[in-house]
Amino acid sequence: MKKESRQKESLGRILKYMKKYWLFLGLSIALAVISVILTLYIPILTGDAIDYIVDKGKVDFTYITPILKKMVVVILITAAAQWIMNVCNNKMTYNIVRDIRKDAIRKIEILPLKYLDAHSYGEIVSRVIADVDQFADGLLMGFTQLFTGVVTIIGTLGFMLSVNVKITAVVVFLTPLSFVVAGFIAKKTFSMFKLQSETRGEQTALIDEMIGNQKIVQAFSHEDEALESFDEINERLEKYSLRALFFSSITNPSTRFINALVYAGVGVFGAVSAIHGGISVGQLSCFLSYANQYTKPFNEISGVVTELQNALACAARVFELIDEEAQVPDAEDAVVLEEVKGDVDLEHVYFSYEPGQKLIEDFNLHVNPGERVAIVGPTGCGKTTLINLLMRFYDVNSGTIRVSGVPVKDMTRSSLRSSYGMVLQETWLKEGTIRENICMGKPDATDEEMMEAAKASHAHNFIKRLPKGYDTVIAEDGGNLSQGQKQLLCIARVMLCLPPMLILDEATSSIDTRTEMKIQEAFGRMMKGRTSFIVAHRLSTIEEADIILVMKDGHIIEQGNHEELLQKNGFYAALYNSQFAQS
Structure with a gap:
C-alpha cells in the first residue's frame, strides 16, 4: 500500500509539472488522434483496392488509381502529424526535466549543512543526474507511445465495429488477458527498479569518493578494500538489475502471445464468415490489419508501463530530495547588516550535532571591535564548530549569538556571511x-x-x-x-x-614557513581594525592575538593573551611548550 501511495504521489507531482505545458500536451493529444485516425483509414483504402482486383491480370485501375493517390496524401499527412507530435513531446519532457533539476539544485542550495554532511555527494549527484535522465527516458516514451496507443485502441474498435460486430466481439473478449498480464508484471517492476536506482546511487557515491581521494587510497594501500566494496555493490546492482530487466523483458513476449491469440481468432472467425458471404476478402484483409493494429498498442503500452515504473521510481528519489526540510528561512523582517562595527557576543550558547552527544555547553564570549581572537585546543574540542555557528552554517540549540548587537537569527544570512572573510584549511x-x-x-x-x-x-x-x-x-x-x-x-x-570581520581556520597550514612569515605580515595589515577569529594549531602564529581562547570539550578552560596564559602555566602553556620544547 505504501508503494502504491508513493507511486500515486510521484505521478501527481509529475502532473503538476505538466500543467505549465498544457499547450504542448493538448497539441500532442490532438496530433495523436489525427495520426491514428489517418493510420486506421489506410486499411479501409487497402481493402477497397483489394476488392477491385477481380482475378489474375484483371485489375480495375480506373478505381484503384484514385485510391492509391488518396493513400499517398494520407501517409504524408500522418508522417507530418507524428513528427510534430514527437517535437511537442520532446519539448514537454525536457522542459519538465529542466524544471525538476532546477528545483533540485535550488533545494540543495538551501539545504542545511547537516543534510549534506550526512549524505555522500555522489549519491546526491546520482539523484540529480542519473535518476532524472532515467525519468526523462520513461516520460518521453510515455508521452510518445501512451497517447498514440490509447487512441489507436479506441479508434480501431470504432472502425472494427463499423465493419463487423461479431468479429469485433471476439477481439474484445480476448483483450482483457493483455491487461491482466501487463498489470501483474507492472506491480513487480516498481520495487525492482527502486532498488536498482538506490544501488546505482550508492555505486556512484563510492566511485566519486574513490576517484576524489585516490592519493589517500594508494598511500594507505587501500585498493583491495576499495575493490571489495565496489564488487559487493556491483554484485547487488547486477542482481537488482537482472530482476528488474527480467520482469520488464517478459512483458512484451507475454502480451505478444495474447496478441497472436487475438489475431488467430480474427483470422479463423473472419475466414469462416467470408466463406459464408458475411464479409468480402477486402474487408477480411482490412479486419486482419485492424486486429494487428489493435493488439500492437498493448505491446507498446506494456513496455511504456514498465518504463513508467522505472521513471516513477527515479522520480520518487528526486522528489525525496526536493521535499527535504530546508534550512530555517530568513524572517520577513530580517535585518540587513550594513554598518558592521565588529563586536560579537555569544551568550549561554548550547550546541550539539546529534541529540544526546554534548559538545558546546553554556558558551559565553564577548569580542570588541577590531580584536584578534585566537582559538586553540585539541582535535574535537569545538573550534571549527564555533566557526560554523558564527557563520550560521548551523543554528545554536539554545542561547544567542549577536553581531553589532543584533542576534544572528534576526538578520539575513547573506548579509551576515558577506560581513566575514573566511579562509579555511580546505581550499575550494x-x-x-x-x-x-x-x-x-x-x-x-x-x-x-x-x-x-x-x-x-x-x-x-x-x-x-x-x-x-x-x-x-x-x-x-x-x-x-x-x-x-x-x-x-x-x-x-x-x-x-x-570584509569587516575575518575567520582564518588554519589558513596557512599548506604554506611553507618562509612564505608563511610573509603571509602573517600581510594578515597583520589586513586584520588591523578588523575583528578576527583565528583557529590555529601552530601556536607561533597567534602570539600577537588580543585574546586566546583555550577550548576543551566544548568549554573555554583558559582565556587571556599569550603572556598571561604562559604565566598561568596551565593547559595552554603545556601545549606551547610541547611545540617548542626543542627550540
Whole structure:
C-alpha cells in the first residue's frame, strides 16, 4: 500500500509539472488522434483496392488509381502529424526535466549543512543526474507511445465495429488477458527498479569518493578494500538489475502471445464468415490489419508501463530530495547588516550535532571591535564548530549569538556571511580562470585591485609564471596547482574583498614557513581594525592575538593573551611548550 501511495504521489507531482505545458500536451493529444485516425483509414483504402482486383491480370485501375493517390496524401499527412507530435513531446519532457533539476539544485542550495554532511555527494549527484535522465527516458516514451496507443485502441474498435460486430466481439473478449498480464508484471517492476536506482546511487557515491581521494587510497594501500566494496555493490546492482530487466523483458513476449491469440481468432472467425458471404476478402484483409493494429498498442503500452515504473521510481528519489526540510528561512523582517562595527557576543550558547552527544555547553564570549581572537585546543574540542555557528552554517540549540548587537537569527544570512572573510584549511576553487577565482567575492574589481590582492598574498609571482598568467584556466579544485598555491589564491580572494570581520581556520597550514612569515605580515595589515577569529594549531602564529581562547570539550578552560596564559602555566602553556620544547 505504501508503494502504491508513493507511486500515486510521484505521478501527481509529475502532473503538476505538466500543467505549465498544457499547450504542448493538448497539441500532442490532438496530433495523436489525427495520426491514428489517418493510420486506421489506410486499411479501409487497402481493402477497397483489394476488392477491385477481380482475378489474375484483371485489375480495375480506373478505381484503384484514385485510391492509391488518396493513400499517398494520407501517409504524408500522418508522417507530418507524428513528427510534430514527437517535437511537442520532446519539448514537454525536457522542459519538465529542466524544471525538476532546477528545483533540485535550488533545494540543495538551501539545504542545511547537516543534510549534506550526512549524505555522500555522489549519491546526491546520482539523484540529480542519473535518476532524472532515467525519468526523462520513461516520460518521453510515455508521452510518445501512451497517447498514440490509447487512441489507436479506441479508434480501431470504432472502425472494427463499423465493419463487423461479431468479429469485433471476439477481439474484445480476448483483450482483457493483455491487461491482466501487463498489470501483474507492472506491480513487480516498481520495487525492482527502486532498488536498482538506490544501488546505482550508492555505486556512484563510492566511485566519486574513490576517484576524489585516490592519493589517500594508494598511500594507505587501500585498493583491495576499495575493490571489495565496489564488487559487493556491483554484485547487488547486477542482481537488482537482472530482476528488474527480467520482469520488464517478459512483458512484451507475454502480451505478444495474447496478441497472436487475438489475431488467430480474427483470422479463423473472419475466414469462416467470408466463406459464408458475411464479409468480402477486402474487408477480411482490412479486419486482419485492424486486429494487428489493435493488439500492437498493448505491446507498446506494456513496455511504456514498465518504463513508467522505472521513471516513477527515479522520480520518487528526486522528489525525496526536493521535499527535504530546508534550512530555517530568513524572517520577513530580517535585518540587513550594513554598518558592521565588529563586536560579537555569544551568550549561554548550547550546541550539539546529534541529540544526546554534548559538545558546546553554556558558551559565553564577548569580542570588541577590531580584536584578534585566537582559538586553540585539541582535535574535537569545538573550534571549527564555533566557526560554523558564527557563520550560521548551523543554528545554536539554545542561547544567542549577536553581531553589532543584533542576534544572528534576526538578520539575513547573506548579509551576515558577506560581513566575514573566511579562509579555511580546505581550499575550494571553481573551474575557470585565476582571475575569476580571485574576483569571486568582488566581480567588479579592477585589474589593479586584483593584482594588489595577489601581491599581498604572495600569489602574484607564481601566477605570472603560469602559461596565461591571470587568464590561465584551472580545473575544478585547482587542477595541477599545489596545495600551497591553491591556499594562496584563497587568501588573495579574501584580501581583495576586505570584509569587516575575518575567520582564518588554519589558513596557512599548506604554506611553507618562509612564505608563511610573509603571509602573517600581510594578515597583520589586513586584520588591523578588523575583528578576527583565528583557529590555529601552530601556536607561533597567534602570539600577537588580543585574546586566546583555550577550548576543551566544548568549554573555554583558559582565556587571556599569550603572556598571561604562559604565566598561568596551565593547559595552554603545556601545549606551547610541547611545540617548542626543542627550540
